[in-house]
Amino acid sequence: MISMEVSNETRVRGFIFKGLANNQIEGVSFFTFFLLVYVITIVGNSGMVALVCITPHLHTPMYYFLGFLSMVDLCYSSVITPKMLADLVSRIKSISFIGCALQFFFFAALVATESILLSCMSYDRYMAICHPLYYTLIMTEKRCIGLILIASSIGFSQSSLQTVCIFSLRYCGWNHIDHFYCEGPPLLKLSCSDTFSCDLLSMFFFCSFGMASMMIIVTSYLLIASSILRMNSTTGRRKAFSTCSSHLTCVCIFYGTTLFIYLRSPSSSFDKQDKVASLFYTVVIPMMNPLIYSLRNHEAKTAIRQV
Template sequence: MEVSNETRIREFIFTGLANSRIQGFIFFVLFFFVYVITVVGNSGMVALVCNTSQLQTPMYCFLGCLSMVDLCYSSVIAPKMLADLVSRVKSISFIGCALQFFFFAALAATESLLLSCMSYDRYVAICRPLHYSLIMTEKKSIGLILTATSIGFSQSSVQTVCIFSLRYCGWNQIDHFYCEVPPLLKLSCSDTFSCDLVTIFFFCSFGMASMMIIVVSYLLIVSSILGINSTTGRRKAFSTCSSHLTCVCIFYGTTLFIYLRPPSRSFDKKDKVASVFYTMVIPMLNPLIYSLRNQEVMKALKTSIRCSSSL
């Protein structure tokens, strides 16, 4: 049996976002406030949905789960990124990198699938309103949420095993600020063809399928809305899905920018800015969009604030 002289990598080093300590401090302050808003906004949305009887519907059940996923999703990346912005050495252990990637990939896929579940919910609410309560039952809503979560974590398990079973025996510097597929595969001294196929398969089968469900749902929704005679009715129907549509456009617009660009040897500034938006800004924006653009959420929030101030 041939014994390899190659030394297995025990940790990775991130290149990070900042080029200087001053820039790192400025980014730290900025992203610290972004993360605080993310935690407060998503935690508040979860608490609001759980404690408000008027929001005990499938739509807000999905929204509460989306906020929980955003909270966890951001927390997988943000604390480590913030620490690295003020650290001289931006290192992460091999096991730590694997765990970060596992939860990041699982929660990102879960969010994508939840957005498609929410588009289906909006389709039923607008196109089949008389049958909404019969179709979107509590049991079905919970089943869709559990299915989305199971698929998200299952595909992440396969990707994590595939990527971190490769040999990493040379350069250990990840040209990014977190553990992600393209820069990790570039570091491997193994044949990465099978992992490339696995990544493409899951992106096409789940990511693109989820996006197609959303596109088809909204084509049917728009067709149904255009068939409404009154302007007030059309405006009211569109307002019920405008928040979700905004979140979908932001999420998939950034995702497609990152994953459908031609491969390159290193991540440039545009890639890292898009990744910051994808991992930090979107989880912050989602609860803000739903609270500012949804009258029921705003009403429940005002009621909750009044009740808290009267105590």
């Protein structure tokens, strides 16, 4: 009896996205807009990486991190946006089971890497402002590369475990994902297996790495604010704040949208607000980061003018 049930069970070979547009006119409009956003993302992030590489006076810890942040933004936007653009002008928005697993793996890895990288950048700013005499001794090129490798290793390790857990579940019958890319919560809703272990694993990684990274950032900026307030010089305060404002802006945007999605109740439906928030941090934030750093950073603007 059991064998007959297993043999008659329809296993999912792929998924179909519900997508963003409700009709063809919306699809074309969204396609035009997000294609422009993606082109700006490619140009902005590639340009920032090139700028850091070819400008000698930007070979400092802050810009090493910024260059790698631009690479991460470029990659994780490219994991989502090209497929989303194709789906906006397609009648059937389908993706294979393996394709969905790969998309989830790289996206989860790169988002976690960015989260940890942002905390490394806040630590770098803390050392530069609160301990300037020891900054060059502690934040060496070797240590910066080490922190970048640690962030990448943690990001890809946790993503591997989550991908194996989620895509080892059984998916049978309904295969329509109420989203525009493969993300954990919508996928788990489709599974006909018990998802408790995967939910627990995702929550563990979010709390241990995501919340830990955010606490490092908050602690760093509290210490930075305390140090800035103790400065006697108004010019010194303004310069110290300007070196942190770009990073702080990126952190607020990134964590604001991420927390909105992942701290929602698991039982709540995945509605339009969640899609807008997901769209913001998968497509818009990678475009905004290089613009924020280039427009609000005097050294970056100077380097751009020289080039």
